Amino acid sequence: MEFSIKKRKEGRAPWLSGQIRLLRYSGPGFLWFGSCAWTWHHSSSHIEAASHILQLEGPTTKIYNYILGGYGEKKQKEKEKNRIYKNQSATHVLKLAHAIRLLLEYTDSNYEEKKYTMGDAPDYDRSQWLNEKFKLGLDFPNLPYLIDGAHKITQSNAILRYIARKHNLCGxxxxxxxxxxxxxxxxxxxxMALVRVCYNPDFExxxxxxxxxxxxxxxxxxxFLGKRPWFAGDKITYVDFxxxxxxxxxxxxxPKCLDAFPNLKDFIARFEGLxxxxxxxxxxxFLPKPLFLKTAVWCNK
Structure with missing residues (x-):
């Protein structure tokens, strides 16, 4: 795989862009984009995130720099490690981890991100994830997942809440x-209603x-939002993500679906203005697309 290394400012860890991407992580969390896998590294614990093809799982607090059987030199030297893996399922959207990614950034978490790609049509090979899926000690093996010390978490919302609790963003x-x-x-x-449409061969x-x-x-x-600044009330919480x-x-x-609802447009502007x-x-x-896997009919690139 080809990749380039860039350094973030303020002493944050280097991150890679290309087939493999790395970001530094200082709180629980995970990331994923496209049909890829991600891994984060945390200073006090460690996380691995793997994003592959046919399933989803969640984030952690420390990172274990491990992906596709490879270990980054820097992370390999760290004693404490957590893992976050991410996979994509035919019934899930590729952007399912996006809210977690946003929460990591909002909480100024220092993390590292890795990704690996899924195969192309017609097989959409996902062996990179399947080779590891049942070897990680997860109760319900899936992607994304997060491992923070003794805590091993799957399900994207469970991961999101785990991160939110650490930063008092649970109401x-x-x-x-x-x-x-x-x-x-x-x-x-x-x-899921949108997913069912976008993965259907009869999309049009x-x-x-x-x-x-x-x-x-x-x-x-x-x-439901009404005149509130945030969906739960006066203070931002993880559900706003x-x-x-x-x-x-x-x-x-x-693109025009929010035009008749100024409070939602204001909410989006308020959120993006953070x-x-x-x-x-x-x-x-920042990776806003694709929204779905390669197997989707719409927005799969």
Whole structure:
């Protein structure tokens, strides 16, 4: 694999761009893009993230610089290591880890990211992940996953909450927590509805029907947000990262879908205006696309 090495400012770890990418990580988390695998490195623990083809799993607090059987020299010398692996499933979207990536940046977590690609059609080979899948001690082997010391976590939302708890981004009042629970699940339902359309061979036939129902769905998000600055209330929480992610999905699919809902457009502007998020979105590390795997009909590149 070919790759280039660049150094981030303020003493952060070098990261690689190309077939393998590395980023420094200082909190729990994972990353993934395309049909690839990622690994992060944390100063006090370590994480590995692998993003492959047909499944998804989550992030961690320390990184183990291991991918495809290879170890980075720098990370190989570290004593404490955590792993995060990421894989993509035919029923999941490639961007499922995007909210986690955003949360890592927002919390100024120092992490390292690695990626490996899945095979092309017609086989879409995923042996790189399958060769490791059942050797990692995961209760429910899947991608993305996160390993933080003795903690081994799968499921993207579980990983997101794990990171959020470390940074007090899980709400304070019972009302806030109820709203967060509702929104987290609504975002997943909305995402999966879009996934079913975009992976269907009859995409062009299904798209008009989906677009017809989309305004009513977006309206519900608008009503739920109301006049609040953030979805849970006055303070940002981890569900805002999920909400931003799904709204970004929808506006990518239909650019005008938010035009009738100024509070949602304001929410997006507010989120993208956050100092850490704004800075991240201006870097080459920001990977907004593809949204789906190579097996999808729409937005697979």
């Amino acid at each position: 304070e009042t019972e009302e806030e927590k109820i709203r967060m629970d509702i929104l987290e699940n609504e975002v997943m339902d909305t995402r 036939k299904l798209k008009p029907q989906y677009l017809e129902a989309l305004p009513d769905k977006v309206k519900l998000f608008s009503q 999920l909400a931003y992610d799904i709204l970004d999905y929808l506006r990518t699919f239909e 100092k850490k998020i704004s800075a991240y979105m201006k870097t080459s590390r």
